Amino acid sequence: MVRNVVGSLVLAAVALSGCTSSPGDAQGTEASATVGSDAQAQALWAHRxxxxxxxxxxxxxxxxxxxxxxxSYALSLWTTSKPYAVTxxxxxxxxxxxxxxxxxxxTLLLGTVTNLDAVHVTSGGKTYSLTAGQASATLGHDVKTLGTDRAALDRYLRSLAD
Structure with missing residues (x-):
C-alpha cells in the first residue's frame, strides 16, 4: 500500500514554483470585479x-x-486509485x-475536475482539506455543476466578488 502511494506520488508529482498571483484576481470597483470574474470564469471553463x-x-x-x-507552491496529483486528490x-x-x-x-478546483474527490493544502505542518461532498453541502448543490453548467460557474464567481 505504501509503495503504491509513494509510486503514485512519484509518477504524478508536478512541481511549480514562483506562482505568486492569480489570473482571476480582481481588486477595486465592482466593474473590475466583474471583468476579473469573467476572465477567471473563461479560463476555468476552458481548462476544466x-x-x-x-x-x-x-x-x-x-x-x-x-x-x-x-x-509559491508544488502540486501532487493522486491519480491511481480513489479517492483522487490534489495536494x-x-x-x-x-x-x-x-x-x-x-x-x-x-471549491472551484473540485467543480472543474470531474473525478477530483478532495483538495488538500499544506504548509509548515498545517493542513486544509475539502472534499467534493463537503463543498456540495456548503453550496447546496453538486459542486460538479460548476464544471458542467457555465451559468452556475459564473454565479458562484459573482457571489465571491460580492
Whole structure:
C-alpha cells in the first residue's frame, strides 16, 4: 500500500514554483470585479477536465482557481486509485497559512475536475482539506455543476466578488 502511494506520488508529482498571483484576481470597483470574474470564469471553463491525471489542465486550474495568490507552491496529483486528490504544498506563503481562506479556490478546483474527490493544502505542518461532498453541502448543490453548467460557474464567481 505504501509503495503504491509513494509510486503514485512519484509518477504524478508536478512541481511549480514562483506562482505568486492569480489570473482571476480582481481588486477595486465592482466593474473590475466583474471583468476579473469573467476572465477567471473563461479560463476555468476552458481548462476544466474529466481527470485529475490531466496534469497540464490541473496545473492551469489550480492557478486560475486562486491558489497562486497564496504564494509559491508544488502540486501532487493522486491519480491511481480513489479517492483522487490534489495536494497543494505551499512552499513560500504570501501570508500566514491560517489567515488564508482556501474554501473558494478548493471549491472551484473540485467543480472543474470531474473525478477530483478532495483538495488538500499544506504548509509548515498545517493542513486544509475539502472534499467534493463537503463543498456540495456548503453550496447546496453538486459542486460538479460548476464544471458542467457555465451559468452556475459564473454565479458562484459573482457571489465571491460580492
Amino acid at each position: 477536465t474529466a481527470y485529475v491525471g490531466d496534469n497540464s489542465k490541473v496545473i492551469s486550474l489550480v492557478d486560475h482557481a486562486g491558489f497562486g495568490a497564496t504564494g 497543494i504544498t505551499v512552499t513560500d506563503p504570501a501570508k500566514p497559512f491560517e489567515t488564508i481562506d482556501f474554501s473558494a479556490p478548493a
